[in-house]
Amino acid sequence: MSDDLTALAGRIASGEVSPVGVMEALLTRIRALDPEIEAYECVNPAALVEARRCADELRRGERRGLLHGVPVAVKDNYLTADMPTTAGSRAPGYRFAREDSAAVARLRSAGAIVIGKTRTHEFAWGTETPPTRNPWDPSRIPGGSSGGSGAALAARLAYGALGSDTGGSIRIPASLCGVVGLKPTFGRVSRTGIVPHSWSLDHAGPLALSVRDAALMLNVLAGHDPLDAGSADVPVPDYTASLDGGIEGMRIGVCRNHFFGRNEGEVEALVERAIDDLAALGAQVIDFEVPGLQYGLGAIFAIELASSSAYHDLGLQRGATAAMADDVRTLVEIGRLVSASDYLKAEQLRARLIDDFKAVFERVDVVVTPASPVTAWQRGQASVVTGGVEESPLAASWRLTYPFNLTGLPALSLPCGFDSRGLPVGLQIAGKPFDEATVLRVAHAYEGVHHWNAALPPIAKGIQS
Numbered sequence: 001m002s003d004d005l006t007a008l009a010g011r012i013a014s015g016e017v018s019p020v021g022v023m024e025a026l027l028t029r030i031r032a033l034d035p036e037i038e039a040y041e042c043v044n045p046a047a048l049v050e051a052r053r054c055a056d057e058l059r060r061g062e063r064r065g066l067l068h069g070v071p072v073a074v075k076d077n078y079l080t081a082d083m084p085t086t087a088g089s090r091a092p093g094y095r096f097a098r099e100d101s102a103a104v105a106r107l108r109s110a111g112a113i114v115i116g117k118t119r120t121h122e123f124a125w126g127t128e129t130p131p132t133r134n135p136w137d138p139s140r141i142p143g144g145s146s147g148g149s150g151a152a153l154a155a156r157l158a159y160g161a162l163g164s165d166t167g168g169s170i171r172i173p174a175s176l177c178g179v180v181g182l183k184p185t186f187g188r189v190s191r192t193g194i195v196p197h198s199w200s201l202d203h204a205g206p207l208a209l210s211v212r213d214a215a216l217m218l219n220v221l222a223g224h225d226p227l228d229a230g231s232a233d234v235p236v237p238d239y240t241a242s243l244d245g246g247i248e249g250m251r252i253g254v255c256r257n258h259f260f261g262r263n264e265g266e267v268e269a270l271v272e273r274a275i276d277d278l279a280a281l282g283a284q285v286i287d288f289e290v291p292g293l294q295y296g297l298g299a300i301f302a303i304e305l306a307s308s309s310a311y312h313d314l315g316l317q318r319g320a321t322a323a324m325a326d327d328v329r330t331l332v333e334i335g336r337l338v339s340a341s342d343y344l345k346a347e348q349l350r351a352r353l354i355d356d357f358k359a360v361f362e363r364v365d366v367v368v369t370p371a372s373p374v375t376a377w378q379r380g381q382a383s384v385v386t387g388g389v390e391e392s393p394l395a396a397s398w399r400l401t402y403p404f405n406l407t408g409l410p411a412l413s414l415p416c417g418f419d420s421r422g423l424p425v426g427l428q429i430a431g432k433p434f435d436e437a438t439v440l441r442v443a444h445a446y447e448g449v450h451h452w453n454a455a456l457p458p459i460a461k462g463i464q465s
Contacts, residue, residue: 003212004161005070006040012069015058019069019113023051024112026071026115031357036138038131040150041150043116050113058068065221068111073158075146077124078104078204079193086128088120090434091323101193101205102225104360110220115158118148122328124164125308127172127397128379130325134177135457140376141254143173143397151179151209155460160217161207167300168401170205171413175371175426176285178415180443182214182435183209184407185434187232189218190225198307199230199406210453211414211444215239218436234434239361242437248282250442253364258293260402263373268336270417270425271370277449278368286364287369291355292349293403297395299346300389300402302338307431309335350406357407358452361432366442369394371426372397372412400428410436414443415452424452 003011010018014137024033027047034040035294043357044050054069075086078101078429085096104114121144129147134140135155146163150173153161163170165183176183182205191205196202206217219240224233254260254275260268279285315321321329360367373386373396384391404411409430416427427446447453 003159004209005067006210006216008159009067009216010371012058013063019051019054020048021071023071023115023359026157033155034157035156036459037135037151037155039148039155039157040073040120041086041088041117041148044083044114046082047071047115054111054113061421063111065110066216067107070112070159071115072107072112073106073116073118073149073161074114075119075154075161075163077150077195078116078162078233080104082114082115083117084185085117085195087124088122089324091219091315091320092316095321096195099193101102102190102227103221104193106220106223111127118146118161120148121145121206122325123195123308124166124169125328125331127394130379131174133379134376135423135459138459139175139378140423141379143176143372146207147173147180149403150179150181153177153179153207153209154457155437156456159209160213163205163207164194164197165203165205165405166201166304167398167405170203170207171371171401171411171428172397174207174413176376176424178424178452179207179209180211180412180453182207182218182412182413182436183217183404183410184218184222185410186259187230188434188436189221189408190223190228190231192225192227196311196453198304201304201307203405206300211243211447212240212243212439214412215243215440232434237437239437239440242441244325245441246281247278247442247445250283250366251279251364252281252285252442253360253367254284254285254287255367255369256287257289257291258403259369262389263370263376264386264419265371266419267370267425269429274416274427274446277366278332278446279450281445288360288363290353290360292352292356295349296353296403296406299349299400300398300406302342302346303350305331305335306338306343307426308332311336335391353403355409357409365431365438367430369428369430370400371428373400375419375421375423375425404430412439412443414447415444415455417450417452418455
């Protein structure tokens, strides 16, 4: 599998390749690799039927849209009409409708074939996504909660994927698996038909093999949805149109508190090198600080815990949480201990951070940070060490991503190198509200310097499509 999503879409449209041959090759890869990676909760039994339908349509001169015939994976908290949704849980009493979520419907309208449902940490809570393994080192986790989507892309078991992001759940697996993950602005992509986690923090978005692929997928996914009360009715540009504009004279902001100083040494060094690369491309680097970020982790936990417990209220009452994984059950249950005062203080801090970043973006065009303070840790590892401090993997991995959930700002992770163990490191780029185009432009400029995204995990190198 050598094509990325954009190239494959073009080759299918031109008749150079058939959707049927593409699907057959991809299903062969999945059968060969996924027993070890376990990225998929289920594979669409009608995938080949859909591929034949796409091929027949092309023979008749019919092309439904930008992704006609392209296989795309969907996280298992998005509702789908043709496959069951489990949200990664076996807890009793939860039933999810067999209908397409708004995002899946947009993919299908553009001609994409949903090849399967990727695994998620139960109810999109954690950062490990058991039992999925990281293709770069199967003894390590892929990140979460969209770990199945990240692992499927890294192993080249899909051409694009959907994830959801409440505190970092698109960008963390993108960073740890060495792919691109984009959390658009809150309200940019509809969440209708996604199993809720936290109403005011949940974002829907794509994971992809390149920045251009992420831009193309966002072209399909973005738009107002009156069924989602959080959806924004704002214009949607062509995100691929300005990718090649370069970054000469652009202002790159680097927040020196919170995001730096408590990262693995190799992670911080690679991110600093990436900042130097952006400067070499003509960007102006501007350092700044946001002191209020030191209180942000408590704020997002209060909001997320309370929101999750509210969604699971009936499950809590009937004892369904007893069947959840220990880590998820604990988080769902302790959310009931968040007081009204705790919640309001958290929302007040959120408002302050929104104002703080609004002021920052009067001085800069994007903000650049590490995406994760650590590379992928061992499965079942109880703690990680960042900057000499031992902490839980959940708290560590969220620390650099959650600020852009609290503020609702668009943020993207893309590879910026590998540590000495051969594990991917992610660079995070955040932007102004509804300015995903600039975020993608900066990311695309950096991607063109090193092409880290083209690297293939060892497990996948021996399988040819």
